[in-house]
Amino acid sequence: MNRMIARVWDSDFCFSFRRSPVALVSALLLLLVVAGAVFSPWLAPHDPSDLASLSVMDSFRPPAFIGGADSGWAWPLGTDDQGRDLLSAIMYGTRISLAVGALAIAFALAVGIATGLVAGYVGGVVDSLLMRIADIQLTFPAILIALLVDGVVRAALPRDVHDRAQVYVLVFAIGIARWPQFARTVRGSTLVERGREYVMAARVIGLPSWRIMLSHILPNVLGPVLVIATLNLGLAILDEATLSFLGVGLPPTQPSLGTLIRIGNDFLFSGEWWITVFPGATLAVLVLSINLLGDWLRDALNPRLR
Amino acid sequence: MPDTPVLQAIGVTRSFDVSKPWLQRTLTRKGRLLLRAVDDINFSIARGSTLSLVGESGCGKSTVARLAVGLYAPSAGQILFEGKALSAARAQPALRRRMNMIFQDPYASLNPRWRVRDIVAEPIRAFALLSSRSAIVERVGALLTQVGLSPADGEKFPHEFSGGQRQRISIARALSSEPAFLVCDEPTSALDVSVQAQILNLMRDLQMRLGLTYLFISHNLAVVRHMSDRLGVMYLGRIVELGPGEAVFRTPRHPYTRLLLEAIPDLAMTGKPRTPVGGEVPSPIDPPPGCSFHPRCPLANARCRIERPAHTLLADPQGEVLVACHAVEEGRHAA
Amino acid sequence: MTLLEVDGLTVEFPTRRGLLRALDQVSFSIGAGEVLGVVGESGAGKSLTGAAIIGLLEPPGRIAGGQIRLDGRRIDTPTREQLRPIRGRQIGAIFQDPLTTLNPLYSIGRQLVETIQTHLQLSDRDARARAVRWLEEVGIPAARQRIGAYPHEFSGGMRQRVVIALALCAEPRLLIADEPTTALDVSVQAQIIALLKRLTRDHGTAVMLVTHDMGVIAEAADRVAVMYAGRIAEIGPVRAVVQQPAHPYTQGLMDSIPSLQHRVGRLRQIDGAMPRLTAIPAGCAFSPRCPKVFHRCRVERPDLFDAGDTRAACWLYDA
Numbered sequence: 001m002n003r004m005i006a007r008v009w010d011s012d013f014c015f016s017f018r019r020s021p022v023a024l025v026s027a028l029l030l031l032l033v034v035a036g037a038v039f040s041p042w043l044a045p046h047d048p049s050d051l052a053s054l055s056v057m058d059s060f061r062p063p064a065f066i067g068g069a070d071s072g073w074a075w076p077l078g079t080d081d082q083g084r085d086l087l088s089a090i091m092y093g094t095r096i097s098l099a100v101g102a103l104a105i106a107f108a109l110a111v112g113i114a115t116g117l118v119a120g121y122v123g124g125v126v127d128s129l130l131m132r133i134a135d136i137q138l139t140f141p142a143i144l145i146a147l148l149v150d151g152v153v154r155a156a157l158p159r160d161v162h163d164r165a166q167v168y169v170l171v172f173a174i175g176i177a178r179w180p181q182f183a184r185t186v187r188g189s190t191l192v193e194r195g196r197e198y199v200m201a202a203r204v205i206g207l208p209s210w211r212i213m214l215s216h217i218l219p220n221v222l223g224p225v226l227v228i229a230t231l232n233l234g235l236a237i238l239d240e241a242t243l244s245f246l247g248v249g250l251p252p253t254q255p256s257l258g259t260l261i262r263i264g265n266d267f268l269f270s271g272e273w274w275i276t277v278f279p280g281a282t283l284a285v286l287v288l289s290i291n292l293l294g295d296w297l298r299d300a301l302n303p304r305l306r
Numbered sequence: 307m308p309d310t311p312v313l314q315a316i317g318v319t320r321s322f323d324v325s326k327p328w329l330q331r332t333l334t335r336k337g338r339l340l341l342r343a344v345d346d347i348n349f350s351i352a353r354g355s356t357l358s359l360v361g362e363s364g365c366g367k368s369t370v371a372r373l374a375v376g377l378y379a380p381s382a383g384q385i386l387f388e389g390k391a392l393s394a395a396r397a398q399p400a401l402r403r404r405m406n407m408i409f410q411d412p413y414a415s416l417n418p419r420w421r422v423r424d425i426v427a428e429p430i431r432a433f434a435l436l437s438s439r440s441a442i443v444e445r446v447g448a449l450l451t452q453v454g455l456s457p458a459d460g461e462k463f464p465h466e467f468s469g470g471q472r473q474r475i476s477i478a479r480a481l482s483s484e485p486a487f488l489v490c491d492e493p494t495s496a497l498d499v500s501v502q503a504q505i506l507n508l509m510r511d512l513q514m515r516l517g518l519t520y521l522f523i524s525h526n527l528a529v530v531r532h533m534s535d536r537l538g539v540m541y542l543g544r545i546v547e548l549g550p551g552e553a554v555f556r557t558p559r560h561p562y563t564r565l566l567l568e569a570i571p572d573l574a575m576t577g578k579p580r581t582p583v584g585g586e587v588p589s590p591i592d593p594p595p596g597c598s599f600h601p602r603c604p605l606a607n608a609r610c611r612i613e614r615p616a617h618t619l620l621a622d623p624q625g626e627v628l629v630a631c632h633a634v635e636e637g638r639h640a641a
Numbered sequence: 642m643t644l645l646e647v648d649g650l651t652v653e654f655p656t657r658r659g660l661l662r663a664l665d666q667v668s669f670s671i672g673a674g675e676v677l678g679v680v681g682e683s684g685a686g687k688s689l690t691g692a693a694i695i696g697l698l699e700p701p702g703r704i705a706g707g708q709i710r711l712d713g714r715r716i717d718t719p720t721r722e723q724l725r726p727i728r729g730r731q732i733g734a735i736f737q738d739p740l741t742t743l744n745p746l747y748s749i750g751r752q753l754v755e756t757i758q759t760h761l762q763l764s765d766r767d768a769r770a771r772a773v774r775w776l777e778e779v780g781i782p783a784a785r786q787r788i789g790a791y792p793h794e795f796s797g798g799m800r801q802r803v804v805i806a807l808a809l810c811a812e813p814r815l816l817i818a819d820e821p822t823t824a825l826d827v828s829v830q831a832q833i834i835a836l837l838k839r840l841t842r843d844h845g846t847a848v849m850l851v852t853h854d855m856g857v858i859a860e861a862a863d864r865v866a867v868m869y870a871g872r873i874a875e876i877g878p879v880r881a882v883v884q885q886p887a888h889p890y891t892q893g894l895m896d897s898i899p900s901l902q903h904r905v906g907r908l909r910q911i912d913g914a915m916p917r918l919t920a921i922p923a924g925c926a927f928s929p930r931c932p933k934v935f936h937r938c939r940v941e942r943p944d945l946f947d948a949g950d951t952r953a954a955c956w957l958y959d960a
Contacts, residue, residue, distance in 0.1 A: 571856030
């Protein structure tokens, strides 16, 4: 076990990681934000969903560090219009934002990889058909598709069901808007791998196509698509934030970072800047560190840049 | 059926559609474009022997290799494996496992994410030849030993090996399904000469020990001479000369065969004067009419430009030789 | 007269696991009008030697020792800017893939004229006339009509002819040809070798011909250097090296080439493989595979000794 850790630590991959200050810093920031989000039920000073603990008396308190008589360390980053502790709200909100982003990307990956593999391996009419669907999909911006899906679901489901299902609606909307990119990448790599002789060797012994796709081609096309997935995770989180900001995302009872920014936006020019600036900063740090890590990953996995 | 050839090709043709996409075709009002990579070829390979196909790029030799293992289906004609139609034979696992293939590029023919032991064991698992884990491990070890590697090498990944060692792994994989017939597509052209000798020796040893039948594809005439019992020379999708290897090398009859032998740099440095032949292989999409070699042929006349030569059977002390050439048929040049 | 002198050339690649010595004390010379063949297996350092001479070592590779002199002037030390006129004007290069040398966006005529004008003070018209003459000389049919054609309009063999014209039109004194015929079919390969030989003889150009194909060397070279693991194993006149090789490695190499003339039961083979650069054995690099190895070979590295008509880096010939 120790030897394995040593080997991983000594690998070119880890070496490149240790050598890149950008990667190190972004990983650290990301770890901080993610840990804060994932463990928010245990780490956060308050539970923002616990309505009983809220008091209008506590609303609009400024962050603790700019002090003032009516502030206190009980609300390190201040409170919002409902008297909710902003730090806790951000931690819970990041948790939701991350979950929506990650689930959406997982969904898009699953659809994209499956489509790309089949299109690239089977080729011909199937390929043309799947890729034209992806092309059409690509002409709509992700946000527009999300708005459309959200609109349909909103109209179809009753209000309370809709509110509860909203997380899944968002996951579906963002995921469905992002799969074509994965499908195209996977298809491209699949076309290359399919022509390789190891795939031919498998075909000669008569392995069924699905087994060749899963056990031979899939492991060899995952690298590039995972890099894109990392970069897209940042974008998916932004999608969710945008949708929530526009009011078609998560309801204020279940606020994500985007919802928090929207709520705070109303008070930005009345002096209570912190309500929108802190969630905004968190979102920026989160997305930026994910993107920088993704960039590094892309370079680290590119043998031509070694 | 001791006399049934292991593989038999009867009038096999394979065309590829190389036309532009439908929309572009419609807009430019151009028809479909067919590339005839393999054009009406016939050969058979006797059990335990090696047939080599040699030719320059674009002559269709690799297409024949893929036709022979069923990676492509013929557009016309028939391929028989042990007397049965190839497609029917490949539908039966018991027959399918008796054919396998060795590839050219040792860096592309092994899945980089798999361990060597899994690569070699893949055919064993695919055909369920052995069931118990320990039996498979033992068999893989034996196969690796057989090709000159050690059983411990099974734990490694392909990138830890040199080109020659990878080709040995490829051979071990090909042998693991206990085949009778191996198609070898340029198995040594990516290797250095000293390593090439190791692989060629290994392949001949294995042929003798296991009674393998080879279809050997190469562009290297010296390698082909070393390996083959029978030899076919291909030019633009056709076999222009086919006969016992020694007969073709000692008395090349087709002008193209002569050109090839003439063009090879002379290691013996006999200093013999050469007549460099001009021209290059024309595009197979638009082959010359008549005999496709006529634009480069010193013996071409009007007939060669119009009429496609059929195969003429010629006697040779080594056996019969088939040649597709009007000049040879008419006796216009001393055969 | 010696044109190129390479003396103790050592090229190193710093890696995170230490210094890799890819070329180790390589010394040879080429006279004007002479063709020196450099053979070896992949990774033996033959292409790297060419790259070091042209000044095209891929970073982080660097010349760590030795000298390269062209006409007595050192060309290994100057910075890139100082080297450029020497490289273009005095040293030409041909690579395996003609497509990497030719710019696909410009007509071949434009590329030729540009190259000619960079090195010679000629008017557009004269340069163009010269370009046509070069195309005719390398055997492009209807050169005057085809001068406006683009690289993709030529076949592989014709492209390599254009590359040769491009390399020679600045009238370099040294031509480095790195596997110039490897990508070509045999029938075309013979044409290109003949062309290279004729042109360089006519123009008195010295040629360093890098290839893995012993046949090409036998056909084209005057002298041969056989490389193994970044070192020269044997160097001498081509006939002597091919027919009476002295170094056990060269002997093994020659024996392992299948013959066109007759068929043998088994090829003679050298067991094992060339060591990787990370694990070059002490003493003679070939010692672990050598059938004639003795104690000294494993300890001490041999210099080039006189061995009949050639010079071989082998203790068997230590006088």
